[in-house]
Amino acid sequence: MRYITTLIISILWVLSSHAQEFGIHWISYPLPNDSSEVWFRQSYIMDERPTQAFMNIASTGNYKLYINERNVTGSLKFDGIKDSILLNRTIDVTRFLKNGENVIAVWYAPQGKPSYGKQLSLEFYGWQQDSIPFYQKADGKWFCRQLKECSNGKGERFHARTNTQAWKSEEYHPYGWIHPTGCVITDEYRQDTAYVANYKAFCDKKVIKDENKLYKVLKPAYTYRDSTGYNIDFGRPFYGTIRLTLRGAGKGTRLKINDFLYICNGELDEQAFCRFKFSKQKIYTLSWKGIFKESDIVDIEGLEISE
Incomplete structure (x- = not known):
């Protein structure tokens, strides 16, 4: 009974203290466009692992969420907008956290429509070991970087030589990254019932499930x-x-997979795949320019996604 009373008081404290904050608080790369992808990241120091923690996240594009280099979304991507509706999700992230520094990172890709300076909204909240609630949100103190020579425009493009996979790790230092800008809330996008459900998820500790799950590897x-x-x-x-x-692909080789362009980094092993643009196809056609041969492909997989 005492625990339930403490929990209710904690919930009321968070909701009352952040009634004006809990929701949508946009941040964006200072000069956003309709095709370039963006990395966002921030570190939070925690004296001890919390008893319960959640991420409340919304985006005007496609995105992946990482905590301490682990893919929190558990899928290839999340859709930020579907059928012109802004999707707002709550995810239980307790098991991804640790004592000390925790790196939260988001990979954002536009969906081909103007973002109006609104790219990412993220809230990090929960309860510490002593039952005291905590709350953080993505703001102008975060760091962001626009990916070089990568785009999600007419055809997806990824340059593996100029973009490191270490960007979401604790050891990586974002030198040269800049701070994002904020944006006032507008009714440019309407929200669906998932946003209302977030408050129930906040109280009942339930989560909203992703629709884009990996169904089968072919x-x-x-x-x-x-x-x-x-x-x-x-x-x-x-x-x-x-x-x-x-394996062993020539550095700088331009590999075209249908309308996806992948520029090889020349490392021992690397993977080329569309990260955000999925389609329904039976045949994929490869062509290339550079030092490359068919034997450089050591594995081919079809990633079937549940629609």
């Missing part, structure tokens, strides 16, 4: 060459993307 039925390039046929159409594991 292997090619066969491959063949023709005038268009090296073709990979999976035997049936599926919604998702292809993932290639490469």
